[in-house]
Amino acid sequence: MTTQLIRPSSPELDSILGQTFPVLDDGFVRVVDYMGNDSSIVQAARVSYGDGTKKVSQDRALIRYLLRNYHTTPFEMCSLKLHVRVPMDTWRQWIRHRTASVNEYSTRYSIAIDGAQMTNSDQWRQQAQDNKQGSAGYFDQKTGSELTAAEQNLHRLSKEIYNSRLEDGVAREQARKDLPLSTYTEAFWQIDLHNLFHFLALRMDAHAQLEIRNYAETIGEQIVSRWVPQAWEAFKDYRFNRMTLSQQDQELLALLVGRKDQAADDWCREQGWVKTKGEKQILSREALEFADKLAVLGMTPPWEG
Numbered sequence: 377m378t379t380q381l382i383r384p385s386s387p388e389l390d391s392i393l394g395q396t397f398p399v400l401d402d403g404f405v406r407v408v409d410y411m412g413n414d415s416s417i418v419q420a421a422r423v424s425y426g427d428g429t430k431k432v433s434q435d436r437a438l439i440r441y442l443l444r445n446y447h448t449t450p451f452e453m454c455s456l457k458l459h460v461r462v463p464m465d466t467w468r469q470w471i472r473h474r475t476a477s478v479n480e481y482s483t484r485y486s487i488a489i490d491g492a493q494m495t496n497s498d499q500w501r502q503q504a505q506d507n508k509q510g511s512a513g514y515f516d517q518k519t520g521s522e523l524t525a526a527e528q529n530l531h532r533l534s535k536e537i538y539n540s541r542l543e544d545g546v547a548r549e550q551a552r553k554d555l556p557l558s559t560y561t562e563a564f565w566q567i568d569l570h571n572l573f574h575f576l577a578l579r580m581d582a583h584a585q586l587e588i589r590n591y592a593e594t595i596g597e598q599i600v601s602r603w604v605p606q607a608w609e610a611f612k613d614y615r616f617n618r619m620t621l622s623q624q625d626q627e628l629l630a631l632l633v634g635r636k637d638q639a640a641d642d643w644c645r646e647q648g649w650v651k652t653k654g655e656k657q658i659l660s661r662e663a664l665e666f667a668d669k670l671a672v673l674g675m676t677p678p679w680e681g
């Protein structure tokens with residue numbers, strides 16, 4: 377028996393196919409192609425569960441159930457192909473996601489893209505003191521202007537040297553070696569929705585570097601939200617904005633909710649979450665992370681009370 381199928385499409389995504397969404401000063405993401413939509417996820421799940429839900433509201437509930445319960449393969453039935461333009465330092469973080477298929481612009485074959493990401497004088501971030509991987513706060517305008525001027529000089533010099541190497545006949549594969557990491561590269565990046573959600577969960581997170589976060593937020597909010605609105609909603613609810621509580625978190629939370637203040641203090645010291653060195657109170661990383669979770673719940677940790 378032959379059943380005529382209609383290709384699943386997303387009119388909302390069709391309407392922005394090829395449209396460039398700018399990111400940073402000269403980067404972008406644009407959708408080149410895609411496969412599937414919200415109903416493709418439901419359709420794949422129905423193969424597992426037999427004939428099931430039919431209404432839109434039931435589809436939404438099923439998608440939410442699947443995402444909540446790590447039934448991930450139906451999300452792999454959708455995929456997205458993007459054309460991206462990204463500075464190489466950001467690309468270096470991006471390319472760590474091994475579950476995508478990638479074709480990148482070759483600076484062996486072609487002359488490097490004549491564009492490097494510039495940082496405006498008000499955008500230079502200071503090294504965070506409490507997080508070795510992070511930044512905190514911005515430099516004043518005067519320092520920022522000096523940093524930007526130095527960056528412009530570096531870009532100009534590296535470009536001059538690159539171009540003169542090419543004029544001297546140096547191979548492109550070698551001439552490129554001193555180009556800065558801020559040089560833009562371009563790639564086609566294709567990934568299924570399950571792995572895209574994994575990428576977005578890590579790279580939209582506040583711990584991700586600002587530059588890659590800008591790309592991830594653009595992909596999520598401008599593209600995925602239009603393409604698979606129900607899956608996007610479920611992702612935000614059950615993955616991105618969820619809070620996880622470890623065994624220890626639960627134990628301490630139970631003591632706090634039960635107003636067992638002394639027991640909570642004792643627990644923190646027994647677990648090594650709070651130590652005292654002279655006058656100083658030292659908090660473990662777990663304690664600090666737990667305090668962040670409590671803040672979301674409008675609560676304060678025992679060591680602040």
Ligand SMILES: Cc1cc2nc3c(=O)[nH]c(=O)nc-3n(C[C@H](O)[C@H](O)[C@H](O)COP(=O)(O)OP(=O)(O)OC[C@H]3O[C@@H](n4cnc5c(N)ncnc54)[C@H](O)[C@@H]3O)c2cc1C
Nearest residue numbers: 469472473474475476509571574575578579581583584585
């Ligand atoms: C905030 C942040 C800081 C980071 N800091 C560092 C750092 O300091 N140094 C550093 O080197 N990296 C760092 N990374 C990169 C990080 O360790 C991961 O390499 C990157 O986020 C890709 O994650 P992934 O492997 O889960 O994703 P993907 O490669 O997309 O893989 C998705 C999932 O597929 C599975 N998978 C894929 N390939 C394999 C495999 N070969 N074997 C088993 N399972 C596999 C895993 O379950 C994996 O989670 C950082 C990432 C973030 C978000």
